[in-house]
Amino acid sequence: MIDDEPPPDDDDDTGPDPRPTKKMQQVYLDMHYRKMQRDLCGTQKKETKVFLAVVVTALGPARFMVVFYWCLVYWPLLTFVTGLVFSELFRVDGGGHILVYFLIAAEVLTIVTFIVVNYIYPKFVTSHWFAVSLSPRRYWNLAVTSYSKNEHKTTFEIEYDGKWGCLARRHHCRYSGQVNGAGLPHGQGVWSDDSYSGEILSGFWEDGKPSSPFKSRQYGGKGNTFVGVRLVYFMATDDSFESTKFYPTNENPPRVGVASVECSVAGDFMSHLPAAELVGEMTVEGENQVSVGSCCLALDQFSRRVDDAKSLKITSTSRGVSVEGHLFDVTGMPFTRRVQQIIVDVASPAPKYESLGFEDETGTADEGNGDEEMAPYSEITAAPSLRVEGWVKAKSKPALIFIPGFNSWLQHSLETFGQMIAMTQLAQNVYPILYEWPAAQVLTYRLASLMSASMNNRKNFLQLIEGLRSEGITDIHIITHSMGVQTLMAAFEDVDGAPSPVAKCFGPAPTLTGPHLSSGLENRLVCRSITLLNPDFPVAPFIERGFQTIRRVSSLITVVGDKGDQALFWSSLINGIFNRLQYSQPSPCDSRKTEAGFHFEHRVGRHIEEMCISAGSGSERMILRQTSIEKSIENASESNGEQDHWLDLDVIDTTGLDTNVNDLRHSAYNVNAILLR
Template sequence: MRWFVYWIIVATGILLFVDNDHRVEWSKWMFVGFICVEAITIFVYIYIRSVYPKLVLILSQRYHNFWDIQPHIKQDQYTRRALFVWGKRYKFSYTGSINEQNLPHGYGKWTSEWRLGESLSGYWENGIPIGPFDSREYRTGYAFSNVRIGFATSCAGPFTVTSFKRAPELLFGVGCVECSVSGRFFSDLPKARVILDPFKDRNYDVDTVVRQIIHPDDFPESKTASAKRNTLIIDNTDQGLYLRGYVPENDAAYEKVVIERTENEDFDYSWQIKGWKLSPKPKEAIVFVPGFNCSMEAAFRLFGQMITLGTIPSYLKPFVFGWPGGNLIGVRKAVRVAQSQQVTDDFIKFIQELTRAGFTKFHLICHSMGARVVNAACKDFHRVFRLIPRNRRSSSTLSQVHHLPVLSSITYINPEALLNPFCEEYVDIIRNHTSLITIYGNNRDIALKTAEALEGFNPILGCNVNGIRSAFGGGDIENYSETIRYLMEVDVIDTTELDMNIHLARHSYFNLNKFIVDDVFDLIITRNRAKDREHRLLNIRGNVYGFLSAPSYVVT
């Protein structure tokens, strides 16, 4: 589309070099030429974007020998002719599961050496890659990733629309989203689609939804699965050593970790850890709560891009909680809906259903007005989350001694919630359920500044990074000791000075900024506080931290 502007610039530039005596005559010819060139540009754009893909699809379906596929001399490899070029042939191969029609079905790997071919590893359904999968273009190296996400929504839908209309019951479904992750980011990505659609088909039960949220590492054929099993995370906590994926056999294991390398009959190496044993496969859920005017499709694009850039492990299952967030002209109504008892009941029911499905740990991520949804629901957290015992040894054993799951972390990203109620009321409730509370704020967030004006200039949490300590009563060093009980359990990350992959409004950039993406998943996976993420964060004052990053204009 940029060529529409380019032709205008070219035509204007030519007229500048024409003398006044011939400018009128040249203008007529330039206008005719400009119209012709713009018409050709429109035709080429429509052909490439719409006609060409449909033409190839129709021809390949109608004529089975359209691609002239022939076996190659190497096993499991084939060749095909190039599109509309009868002489040249390209190699491709597929290894993996197939269906009765010999189409890719299940986990498999496709490789094509065509100029625009790709190498794709992941899940297929009747010949179509539907995700999860990882893909890389053969020549350019551009990389793409597709992830599956479960969702629950109380919005009447459909998937692409947001409104204030409520569904008669809480709806459950599954979707997937394909995102660019490296190289050139394509303008039509992220692209979300529904796999189990409760708006059209039927309302699916939670167990069906959970089974459909598959990860590439869930397949034994995946090479990444075996590679990640050779990684051991050891965290030095206040209670002692903590190993991800293991449970201690006795209290002495918290003080010392002894690892021995062993070799099996197939000459494969593995390790044994004395005093520790593998814990049952964990079921942890990351629940994303979007802001207002955000359809389920838009929430998938936001959260999906964040997941693909963060590369979460297979034991973390992503979910989106949708609520009737309305539209841009209904901001005040959206605030009332977000804090309504109906939305709170839906959120609590969603957590209860996931708990019934076997999830023992939860991580909440809320963006913008989604913070109001979580804050309003926190008064009922005692119904769905465990209270923190002050003499606990490690969070890894909490779910094994109580029927309620653990709220492992809660993360606010540019939260559109009133500052004073959060500091005076909600924090005291939330800290009874988790000690990992993180707020990412930006003092130049235009969307939150606008919301502040609509609230009668009452301070908003996400755009008042410096005001959080004051709201706790700790505005200066002398009063710091009075608020240490709260400050030590709230990490504030100031993103005001970040300017990489951040748009002008500075509100919905969290899913593209690699500093924030890596930091969020760092705290979720390792559960390290901000003070322990010193390789990325610098303590500015009190409980406020900033990223170690140079501004975009600084180059060498």
């Protein structure tokens, strides 16, 4: 029986106990399982091989494609070549059967080996029987080489046999950090393992396992780097975590919670990543004082934000000058063009002293004899704080709301959004929130479009916005992908000629020089930006009224599109057929412009060159840019009468981009480093 008490400290004369405790073995086993996942699942690859005029494209996990190629390509090819080379030998009676038997035996052995290595062995080493009866200590010959413990952290180092047992050198793994009452890593800690597939992981631990946020780098190889992030989700659908319903519904109350996502961010990208899991259980929004806003504030315990700044990041862009984490005091906005200089005050803290607690010759501590100058005190040096004149610290971080596209279930949406957050530094500056709506399945595409504009979906999005405002989160950024833009347009669609309830929660669009909010609108939210990624929305209604409904609340709108987007091509075709058959479509997608007969319905993400209105339509002049340069262009066009006016938005055309773009050219934004930068 293995003793579960921690080994004595290194300072003890007896030295550390070479037997690892059960807790140490469990930590080693959990981290070893992470290594097995990386080794067995492999990296994401897209290979093309030609065999007998058949092109095989590997789109699945690497481990399945390996056994596929061995069984259908390599072994048959090897058997065929062997038959040609040794044709004289196999020409005797029954000689050809030997090759057939060899091929069958080799393929059966390959499949059995694949099943054992990928399924039976991982189940074996993670089973309760293995941990109790066989024990990892005996299996890997684990031995504790160092152990120390103090009030702040616990450190232990374990030596173990590698893949080839005693035939190869032994490896070392080490943990240093906080532990819980049971002796398991819990809190901030660092793990290092010097084997090729080992990793150096620094971040948060929970009950012996790494839990986001953390950052990890594989010890050997190409410097593969992994990041774990935490996201807040607002589930406004009746779907499950792992799948969507064929007939989408959202009759039940929305649920909220926090999720953890681990992603590859550098080097080789692992095929089993990103991987999402829920932290705790889903809770009905607003039940037991749990709201989407409170979930956001719970993320602050993992951030390093402090009240007094120790460093400042000052940035100058076309919008003006900004100081990270600060608002310009005059306008209340994060950037300004008014300042000619920025003055930073250095506030030195008052010196603090603490008693050294020296002992005198009698062995008693000297607590002072009334003479303060003679008392043994040590000065504590603290870093000075930085304060920017004319700027104030932001009370809270802004929220970044992501609305995924069609046929996206919660797990998939979390992994997609988490990959985008992990590839950037957004997690440090915003509260990342996923709004999951009823996205249906492939064959119910049109139902998903209708559900995006349903009354329940609009009410749920309003509940999300109000939940953020109730916790004092005032600045909002919104990102949509594909059909997710229809949820956004439905939420901001005018009701009987007046702004929608969601639009009424926001103040007017902030300008570069105007005040933060007008008098009487101090309780309104501020929509800092709206980004539409490959938007699946018809062009005509977007120009007629859709753009105006979001432009009135945000002055920074960006459309990211691709003229070769294949998914939006099929969307144009399918919607054109449904419209020709006079099937109903959601009200935000209705247009005053009707065309006779069948036609492709142009989508915003594929026809980004059409983001303009015809000259002379004065009713829409309010949505045009009003800079001095564009005013001159507008005046020139009035005399010309033929020049179009571009909408007041930014367009990013990714048509010519070949980096990290899949065949559909529709949903590779979350791993495209060029676009994310």
